[in-house]
Structures are given as structure tokens and as C-alpha cells.
Amino acid sequence: MPLLQIIFKSDTKRITVKPVFEGITKAGDYFKDYMNYMITSVAGEDKSKALIVVILLVIVVFLLKNLFNYLAMYFITFLRNGVLKDLRNELYDKIVSLPLSYFSEKRKGDIMARIGTDVLEIQTSFLSILELIFREPLTILFTIIFMLTISIKLTVFVFIFIPISGLLISIIGKSLKRKSDRVQHEQGYFLSLLEETLTGLRIIKGFNAEDKFSEKFRxxxxxxxxFSNSLLNRTNLAKPTSEFLGIAVIAVLLWYGGTLVLVDxxxxxxxxxAFMGLAYNILTPAKEISKASYNVKKGNAAAERVLEVLETKNPLKDKENAIVKSSFDSEIEFKNISFKYEDEFVLKDFSLTIPKGQTVALVGQSGSGKSTLANLVTRFYDINKGSILIDGTDIRELTKKSLRSQLGIVTQDAILFNDTVKNNVQLGVQKATDEEIINALKVANAWEFVK
Known part of the structure; x- marks a missing residue:
């Protein structure tokens, strides 16, 4: 405003002496006089020169604004992607630490969706507003200060209507979390179908079930x-709604401000x-914040799904001061053990002793508990009753890592990880020598076709 007065008002008094700051109550007058003094010092009475000064000031201000905006985005990029990386790492570590019983109740595709698309939704919804959190409140604060120095009445008038606009936007965005939750769950479901299809493709083809699975996927x-259309259509209301409400505030402000200028x-x-320019300047970040609030409501559903995994308690944690077992010496004993999946017992009061060096074959019908015994001795599950002893020590007293380091597992399904043969063979013994790897392949009768 002082810039406009100096250039366009002929009766504006020129300030030739540097003004003195006299306290916060006169901050507005000090700012006007200081700007007047600066322009007068450079341009004197020459209005053309004053106009050039104003243009240069505008260029410098916007240059600095965009420079600092870039610097803010530069550092926020590292922060945002760093948080994303840490969150995915935390999720992965949590997933591999959870017992097999957890995955018996969950779809694998849904777990994959949580570490993939849900985390990405958190980035879009929460981390993308970091810039707003740091930048927009300061923009609004300084703009309000300048607005108050021009007209307290107009400023109060603006802030009567902004909360009303915010309330209307909040009402529109109320159902976003529920809609987003449906989208995330359905995405997890069809990713689970995809994972099941790829895993069981041989069975699907063997039973001519392609059409059945295709129909389920469709x-x-x-x-x-x-669900996505419903969510996006509601989300897309954010911009036009905030735009319309912003223009409505400007229109009412034009009427009231025009009355103060032309009538009163x-x-x-x-x-x-000048006030109108500041008002528009404050409406822009306000609209961005309202848009961000929509994204936050969308992201809440994804965040809850991620937190559900991170906050899952692990019932198979090592005891405090658990024993580290470095060797297997005498025997494995199943002592009156009972185990059930959900409410149905698979094993009840089962006992068996296996001395070291003895080969034992378990024979029985499918579902009689043979694989369950292997899962229990490796402590993939905990028994409900009784105890499993190795060399007289309950396996629950041992660390899981040291227990499993004494055991070898050959699963019914052959699994090769997407890595070299060497790395697959030495999966459980990372420091195995080439000689040890070759010997292991020979023992497994695999050396002839590997070499």
C-alpha cells in the first residue's frame, strides 16, 4: 500500500528521515514510513524511478519466495522419502518376525498391499502436506499481521466467513475415511487373488478352473x-468447493470493503x-489446507491398516535371558503335548522320544498332525499343553535363532528364492565355504545337475 501511495498519490508526504520503531502498536505506521523512506532515498521525487524500484522489489520478493520454496521442497523430499523407506523397513521387519499363525488368518496379497499401496497412500496423504505444515501457517500469520495494519474491521470480517467455509468443506469430506478403507481392502483382496493364482497356477490349469478364477478377479x-470412483468423485469436490467458497468470501469482502471506501x-x-491482494494471498493457502484435510482423511484408512500390522503383538518372543543353544547332544522329546488350530485339537497328549542319530518316520492320514510336529519342534507355533524338550531343555527356554540353527527343514514344496544357487544353498549358513556348499549338494543328491 505505501508503494501505491508514493507512485499514484501526489499529496503523499515523502519521508526523508529514517523512521524509528516505537513499539508493536505502531508497527503498521513504521512499516509504511520505512518503505516510503527507502523509495524516497533511492528515487527522490522521480516517480518513474520509484516505479522501477517497486518493480525491482516485486521481482526480488518473488525470486526469494521461489528460491526458499525450492529449498524447502529439496529438504522435504529427503525427509518424505526417508520416512517412507523407514516405514517399509519397519513393516518388513515386523512381518518376518510374526509367527506363521498370523499368516494363517491373513491373505498374503493383503499383506503385500499394506507394505506397497497403503504405504504409498500414506506418503501421498500425510507426507505430501509437510510443506504446507511448515510454509502455509507462516504465510497466513504474516498476511494477517499486514491485513490488521490496513483495516481491523475488514480482517475480522474475513475471519467470520473462513471458519464457515472450513465447516462446509469438513462436512463434505466426512465420509472419505470410510470410502478409502473400502478401496484399500478391495485392493488387498484382488492382490491376494493374484498371489493365489500365481502360486497355484498348475492346479488351476489342471482342473480347468481358469474361467472361475477370472470371474472372481473381474x-x-x-x-x-x-469404490475408487466413489472415493475420487468425493475427493474431487475439494477443489471446486474451496474455490467457490473462496470467491464467495472475496465477493462479500468486495461489497463490505467497497462500502467502507465509497460510502463511509x-x-x-x-x-x-492492497487488502484485497492480501486477502487473496491468505485464501490460497487456506484452500491448500482444506485440500490437504481431504487427503488426511483418505490416508487415515491406509494408516490404520499399516498400524494394525506394526502393533500386532508377537506371542512367540524369546524369553528374557533365553538360553543360546550351540549344539545338539542327546535327544528330542515330545512330552504329553496338545495343540489345536483355533478350536480343534490336532494333537492331544502326544508323546515321543527321538534319540540323536535315530531315523524316525511318522505315518498317518492327511491332517493327522505329521507336519504339525515339524512346525512345533521348530517353534513356528507354540503348543497349548505339555512340553517339547531338546537335551532336556524346554525349547521355550531357548532363543528361536539358536534352536532353529540346530534343525534342518525339507518342505513338501521345493522353493528357490530369486537368487544364485550358491546363495540358496547357504541360506541358513551365511559363511559356508564352497567346499561345504558342494558337500551339501552331494548329500542332497543335487550336485550332478547343479555343477
Whole structure:
């Protein structure tokens, strides 16, 4: 405003003596006089030169604004991607630490969706507003200070309408979390179908079940499409709604401010123009914040799904001061053990002793508990009753790592990880020599086709 007065008002008094700051109550007058003094010092009475000074000031201000904006985005990029990386690492570490019983109740595809798309949604919804958190509140604060120096009445008038606008936007965005939750769950479901299809493709083809699985997948993607459209249409209301409400505030402000200028004569035209510019400056970040609030509500659903995994308690944790077992010496004993999946007992009061060096074969019908015994001795599950002893020590007293280091597992399904043969063979013994690896391959009768 002082810039406009100096250039366009002929009766504006020129300040030739540097003004003195006299306290916060007169901060507005000090700012006006100081700007007047600076322009007068450079341009004197030459209005053309004063105009050039103003143009240069505007260029410098916007240059600095965009420079600091870039620097802020530069550092926020590292922060945002760093948080994303740490969150994915935390999720992965948590997933591999959870017992097998957890995955018996969860779809693998849904777990993959949580570490993939849900974490990405958190980045989009929460981490993308970091810039707003640091930048927009300061923009609003300084803008309000300048607005108050021009007109307290107009400033109060603006802040009567902004909360009303915020309330309307909040009402529109109320159902976003529920809609987003449906989208995330459905995405997890069709990723689970995809994972099951790839894992069991031989069975699907063998039983001519391609059409059945294709139909299930199409039904899931149709639901996902429907839920996504509903969510995006509600989200897309954010921008036009905030835009319209912003223009409505400007329109009412034009009417009230115009009255103060043209009728009451209590406000200068230049001051009103400057105030309108500031008002628009405050509406832009306000609209961005309202848009961000929509994203936060969307992200809440994804965040809850991620936290559900991170906050899951692990019932198979090592005891405090658990024993580290370095060797297997005498025998494995199953002592009156009972175990059930959910409410149905698979093993009840089962006992067996296996001396070291003895080969024992368990024979029985499918589902009689043979694989369950292997899962229990490796402590993939904990028994409900009784005890499993190795060399007379309950396996619950041992660290899981030291227990499993004494055991070898050959699963019913052959699994090769996407790595070299060497790394697959030495999976459990990272420091195995080439000679030890070759010997292991020979013992497994695999050396002939590997070499």
C-alpha cells in the first residue's frame, strides 16, 4: 500500500528521515514510513524511478519466495522419502518376525498391499502436506499481521466467513475415511487373488478352473472400480468447493470493503486494493489446507491398516535371558503335548522320544498332525499343553535363532528364492565355504545337475 501511495498519490508526504520503531502498536505506521523512506532515498521525487524500484522489489520478493520454496521442497523430499523407506523397513521387519499363525488368518496379497499401496497412500496423504505444515501457517500469520495494519474491521470480517467455509468443506469430506478403507481392502483382496493364482497356477490349469478364477478377479476389480470412483468423485469436490467458497468470501469482502471506501469514506482506495491482494494471498493457502484435510482423511484408512500390522503383538518372543543353544547332544522329546488350530485339537497328549542319530518316520492320514510336529519342534507355533524338550531343555527356554540353527527343514514344496544357487544353498549358513556348499549338494543328491 505505501508503494501505491508514493507512485499514484501526489499529496503523499515523502519521508526523508529514517523512521524509528516505537513499539508493536505502531508497527503498521513504521512499516509504511520505512518503505516510503527507502523509495524516497533511492528515487527522490522521480516517480518513474520509484516505479522501477517497486518493480525491482516485486521481482526480488518473488525470486526469494521461489528460491526458499525450492529449498524447502529439496529438504522435504529427503525427509518424505526417508520416512517412507523407514516405514517399509519397519513393516518388513515386523512381518518376518510374526509367527506363521498370523499368516494363517491373513491373505498374503493383503499383506503385500499394506507394505506397497497403503504405504504409498500414506506418503501421498500425510507426507505430501509437510510443506504446507511448515510454509502455509507462516504465510497466513504474516498476511494477517499486514491485513490488521490496513483495516481491523475488514480482517475480522474475513475471519467470520473462513471458519464457515472450513465447516462446509469438513462436512463434505466426512465420509472419505470410510470410502478409502473400502478401496484399500478391495485392493488387498484382488492382490491376494493374484498371489493365489500365481502360486497355484498348475492346479488351476489342471482342473480347468481358469474361467472361475477370472470371474472372481473381474468381480473384485469391478468392486474396486466402483469404490475408487466413489472415493475420487468425493475427493474431487475439494477443489471446486474451496474455490467457490473462496470467491464467495472475496465477493462479500468486495461489497463490505467497497462500502467502507465509497460510502463511509473510512478507508482509502489504495489500502482496499492492497487488502484485497492480501486477502487473496491468505485464501490460497487456506484452500491448500482444506485440500490437504481431504487427503488426511483418505490416508487415515491406509494408516490404520499399516498400524494394525506394526502393533500386532508377537506371542512367540524369546524369553528374557533365553538360553543360546550351540549344539545338539542327546535327544528330542515330545512330552504329553496338545495343540489345536483355533478350536480343534490336532494333537492331544502326544508323546515321543527321538534319540540323536535315530531315523524316525511318522505315518498317518492327511491332517493327522505329521507336519504339525515339524512346525512345533521348530517353534513356528507354540503348543497349548505339555512340553517339547531338546537335551532336556524346554525349547521355550531357548532363543528361536539358536534352536532353529540346530534343525534342518525339507518342505513338501521345493522353493528357490530369486537368487544364485550358491546363495540358496547357504541360506541358513551365511559363511559356508564352497567346499561345504558342494558337500551339501552331494548329500542332497543335487550336485550332478547343479555343477
Amino acid at each position: 468381480e473384485s476389480t469391478s468392486r474396486f472400480n466402483k 469514506k473510512s478507508l482509502d482506495g489504495e489500502a482496499f486494493l
